[in-house]
Amino acid sequence: MNLRAGMESFFNTGIYGITAENISNGRDNIEIVRDMLEGGIKFIQYREKEKDALSRYEECLILRDMIKQAGGVFIIDDFVDLALAVDADGVHIGQSDLPPRVVRKLIGREKLLGLSTHNTEELEQANELKKYIDYIGVGPIHATATKINAEPVGFEYLDYAVKNAQLPLVAIGGIKEQNIDDVLHAGAKTVAIVSDIVQSENIVSKVERLRDKIFNK
Known part of the structure; x- marks a missing residue:
């Protein structure tokens, strides 16, 4: 995986897609990611903490090939061993x-390698570690059902x-079609959107509308 090509996908598609099968209205991650890709998302993170290791591994093998064929970038949340086992394009880690x-x-x-940050101190620490890190997450901007105990910043x-x-940086946390303009106005160029996408009846149309807002703001 070429780091420069990966970061081009990060910027050029505007949306950082994240899986959340437990709130995807009964649809599995394969279907959700297929629709994300069709809508134009090329930077996708696999975030599934409740599944067993074998289920995650088998699912990620399928997703890796789907995303690779679509010219996208596949990131694994937290599980470094899983990222290596399936030869993902990268991993995203938190402060703990x-x-x-x-x-x-x-x-x-x-x-x-991505790193979540939640305050100015963590940002400055990330700046000091920039030779190891490729991008940072900033948030949660708003309260979010996918991170129940996370205080919005x-x-x-x-x-x-x-x-x-x-x-x-990628802004994250409770960002939806109805409030994305405020996040973009604040200067974010890439946004992570979870529930507003995975819960949409028509993910492709939802992603297209979101991307239209991002690139025509």
Whole structure:
């Protein structure tokens, strides 16, 4: 995987898609991701913590091939071993996971590494670790059902991150079609959207409308 090509997908498609099968109205991740790709999302994260390891592995083998054939980028949330086992394009970690320098050593230089940040202190730490990290997550901007215990950070931190981040960033947390304009106005160029996409009756149309807002703001 070429890091530069991966980050081009990060910027060029505007939306960072994330799986959430438990809130996908009975549809499985294969169907959800297929529709994401058809709608134009090329940067997709697999986030499934409740499934057993074998189920995740078998599902990710299918998703990896689907996303690769579509010219997309496949990121695994948290599970470094799973990312290596299925040869994903990268891994995304949180503040309580293995340190970025350790994860980088494990995954090598060819894979992408993302890190979630929630406040200015974590952002500055990410800036200091930028030789290990390729992009950061900023949020949650709003309250979100996919991260029940996460306190929303609002726009104050997003404004700070837009001005001070030394890495590409993706805004995340409760972002939907009806409030995405505020996030874009704050300066975010890439947004992670979960429930508004996976719960949509027509994911392809939903993604197309969201992307129209992003690129025609």
